[in-house]
Amino acid sequence: GENVEQHPSTLSVQEGDSAVIKCTYSDSASNYFPWYKQELGKGPQLIIDIRSNVGEKKDQRIAVTLNKTAKHFSLHITETQPEDSAVYFCAARASGTYKYIFGTGTRLKVLA
């Protein structure tokens, strides 16, 4: 069945450094890849997404890259700040389906 693998499960970085989280998906029909941030006690919230017709997308300090051939996509956070500390989830969805398949999450800690 469809599967999304996410690495690493935990990541600690110094404030100001960059953080990279990587995901691999199995369903070649997947063409929408959102990234969610979940703060303690809250539901996941979208921070950035990318569609399969685009290789890279940026929004201020956050960027996502997609390699459809390798079925990889990655989240890049630059100049990390303490408020970036949270759990991040990647997901994949194929058009024509209604299901979002999530990765297992990455707990990011930004050390001041």
Add this chain to the structure above:
Amino acid sequence: NAGVTQTPKFQVLKTGQSMTLQCAQDMNHNSMYWYRQDPGMGLRLIYYSASEGTTDKGEVPNGYNVSRLNKREFSLRLESAAPSQTSVYFCASSAETGLTEAFFGQGTRLTVV
């Protein structure tokens, strides 16, 4: 601008008890979902409803039932709760057409003792 609202926020059940988790969205979305979140396992889909009047099983449907009451509301029922159903449950909704994000509720933390 409420988005997706779940009730209750917390619940403790005894093994064998039943309960219904409620979810409502005010974004006129056609599709709604129930996920459970367990440590190290991410978000796993229990059931989803592509549109009003339809429901389908997700990855982990055993022990649960759902009802799409109308376009706004999608409830999750545990008929006979088990300790393995201790989890955080999230409801979500998304627009049917196009590839767009899912919006999540705040979650229900359920403990079965």
